[in-house]
Amino acid sequence: MGIKDTTYLKKLIFVDVDGTICTAGMIPHGEFKDSPSDYIGAKPFPSRIEHVNSLYDDGKHTIVYWTARGCKSGLTNALYDLTKKQLKAWGAKYHDLQVGNKPHFDMYICDKSFNSDVYFDGLPINLGASEFRAHYQLEND
Numbered sequence: 001m002g003i004k005d006t007t008y009l010k011k012l013i014f015v016d017v018d019g020t021i022c023t024a025g026m027i028p029h030g031e032f033k034d035s036p037s038d039y040i041g042a043k044p045f046p047s048r049i050e051h052v053n054s055l056y057d058d059g060k061h062t063i064v065y066w067t068a069r070g071c072k073s074g075l076t077n078a079l080y081d082l083t084k085k086q087l088k089a090w091g092a093k094y095h096d097l098q099v100g101n102k103p104h105f106d107m108y109i110c111d112k113s114f115n116s117d118v119y120f121d122g123l124p125i126n127l128g129a130s131e132f133r134a135h136y137q138l139e140n141d
Contacts, residue, residue, distance in 0.1 A: 064095060067079075074100075
């Protein structure tokens with residue numbers, strides 16, 4: 001029996017940067033220039049980064065940080081470099097960093113997405129029905 005390729009079993013997870021693992025993105029629309037000065041003061045959310053790192057460390061996930069930085073201004077090279085430095089300083093682990101290829105939008109509706117606040121603030125993810133009921137102390141249907 002040969003070596004079995006199991007890379008296809010990994011779950012591919014795209015993680016936004018601004019407003020998800022750090023502060024940023026709070027600049028009023030009319031003042032937003034999408035330049036390094038809009039992001040340089042971003043502060044990390046350590047517990048969120050630690051959680052994503054745990055997914056990276058378990059070997060069952062491919063982590064891609066994906067940001068709209070640069071898509072409005074076209075400054076993708078400068079913002080890629082800044083973002084990479086920030087992720088390193090914050091201790092963020094990842095397999096790939098994609099900057100400037102995520103569209104700039106005000107709302108994202110998708111069947112595969114989680115609101116970052118809901119996801120990171122303790123909503124049980126992928127619990128079976130009995131575990132969900134136990135967690136929330138719900139009665140049987």
